[in-house]
Amino acid sequence: xxxxxxxxxxxxxxxxxxxxxxxxxxxxxxxxxxxxxxxxxxxxxxxxxxxxxxxxxxxxxxxxxxxxxxxxxxxxxxxxxxxxxxxxxxxxxxxxxxxxxxxxxxxxxxxxxxxxxxxxxxxxxxxxxxxxxxxxxxxxxxxxxxxxxxxxxxxxxxxxxxxxxxxxxxxxxxxxxxxxxxxxxxxxxxxxxxxxxxxxxxxxxxxxxxxxxxxxxxxxxxxxxxxxxxxxxxxxxxxxxxxxxxxxxxxxxxxxxxxxxxxxxxxxxxxxxxxxxxxxxxxxxxxxxxxxxxxxxxxxxxxxxxxxxxxxxxxxxxxxxxxxxxxxxxxxxxxxxxxxxxxxxxxxxxxxxxxxxxxxxxxxxxxxxxxxxxxxxxxxxxxxxxxxx
Ligand SMILES: *Cc1c(COP(=O)(O)O)cnc(C)c1O
Numbered sequence: 228x229x230x231x232x233x234x235x236x237x238x239x240x241x242x243x244x245x246x247x248x249x250x251x252x253x254x255x256x257x258x259x260x261x262x263x264x265x266x267x268x269x270x271x272x273x274x275x276x277x278x279x280x281x282x283x284x285x286x287x288x289x290x291x292x293x294x295x296x297x298x299x300x301x302x303x304x305x306x307x308x309x310x311x312x313x314x315x316x317x318x319x320x321x322x323x324x325x326x327x328x329x330x331x332x333x334x335x336x337x338x339x340x341x342x343x344x345x346x347x348x349x350x351x352x353x354x355x356x357x358x359x360x361x362x363x364x365x366x367x368x369x370x371x372x373x374x375x376x377x378x379x380x381x382x383x384x385x386x387x388x389x390x391x392x393x394x395x396x397x398x399x400x401x402x403x404x405x406x407x408x409x410x411x412x413x414x415x416x417x418x419x420x421x422x423x424x425x426x427x428x429x430x431x432x433x434x435x436x437x438x439x440x441x442x443x444x445x446x447x448x449x450x451x452x453x454x455x456x457x458x459x460x461x462x463x464x465x466x467x468x469x470x471x472x473x474x475x476x477x478x479x480x481x482x483x484x485x486x487x488x489x490x491x492x493x494x495x496x497x498x499x500x501x502x503x504x505x506x507x508x509x510x511x512x513x514x515x516x517x518x519x520x521x522x523x524x525x526x527x528x529x530x531x532x533x534x535x536x537x538x539x540x541x542x543x544x545x546x547x548x549x550x551x552x553x554x555x556x557x558x559x560x561x562x563x564x565x566x567x568x569x570x571x572x573x574x575x576x577x578x579x580x581x582x583x584x585x586x587x588x589x590x591x592x593x594x595x596x597x598x599x600x601x602x603x604x605x606x607x608x609x610x611x612x613x614x615x616x
Contacts, residue, residue, distance in 0.1 A: 325490075417456070
């Protein structure tokens with residue numbers, strides 16, 4: 228018996244445990260001070276009514292002989308794949324049903340897709356980054372290289388012709404920075420991928436926050452993307468499914484063998500998403516469901532706007548917030564990420580996430596999120612404005 232030694236190469240992340248430890252220390256010394264958490268990386272509003280109704284109905288069906296369902300299709304029920312197919316047409320993207328695969332969320336598939344690629348591939352990921360991209364590849368022993376995202380490129384790195392990569396991760400709108408690529412920028416990645424015979428793994432978990440026609444929701448809105456990109460999306464941030472679990476992955480048939488390989492992989496290692504959850508997900512794509520989820524999204528977007536406008540008044544450089552729940556700011560007075568964390572905790576009792584925890588280029592930056600309540604967001608911003616204006 229041999230262990231997978233690649234696991235020894237994973238870096239421990241102390242980011243969220245250190246945040247928790249520091250907050251606990253502060254509250255035990257200052258029990259009367261109210262802490263406001265703007266570091267939350269999870270949705271907080273409940274599932275919308277349409278989703279709950281649909282899931283209740285599905286539960287009842289499961290309890291009756293005539294409507295009970297056992298194993299479903301591994302790639303998802305047709306009713307949900309058809310709903311996703313129709314949703315894509317609203318972004319002017321036409322997909323065949325057998326290019327759509329229902330998943331239990333984007334994180335699983337972002338890792339699982341790597342089954343289709345040799346371990347000798349070189350992987351390009353942006354820095355700072357959602358840690359899943361790096362760690363899933365380290366586990367398989369792949370070489371990981373980084374594309375620098377920084378203030379100079381507004382946290383949207385573009386391809387470097389001198390760098391050779393086989394797999395390219397793009398997350399737009401981005402976690403942690405909230406920055407989003409426009410058409411032209413995405414097109415340059417597609418051209419690079421084609422020149423290098425590379426595949427783009429496009430994570431569009433935050434597409435539903437976009438309300439600007441210059442920012443694509445799907446990479447397939449750009450010509451040629453079906454020849455070089457796999458797309459991952461999720462109902463987690465779109466409809467509050469972080470605990471309910473449902474997403475979808477698009478593997479175009481234009482990618483040749485990859486579509487059939489992914490079907491084979493899924494039918495071998497996955498037995499599908501629960502029927503009840505898929506009925507809930509289907510409800511998200513109905514007209515009423517869309518209206519209801521937009522109310523929740525608008526609530527978060529309003530918070531993001533409050534944060535962004537406060538930072539502007541304080542002359543604090545930042546990106547994001549516009550098409551995403553994340554605001555990525557440059558720490559004032561050249562403070563380092565953890566220095567700023569301590570300063571905000573001490574002087575404003577506002578908790579965010581130090582950018583340094585997302586990669587070396589995150590040093591000196593800080594992430595705030597709009598997933599808190601409006602009242603708390605307003606209060607936190609008043610406190611910040613007092614400190615920096
Ligand atoms: C939240 C998030 C996801 C979604 O993950 P799920 O497994 O679907 O909950 C995917 N990518 C990024 C960058 C995220 O922040």
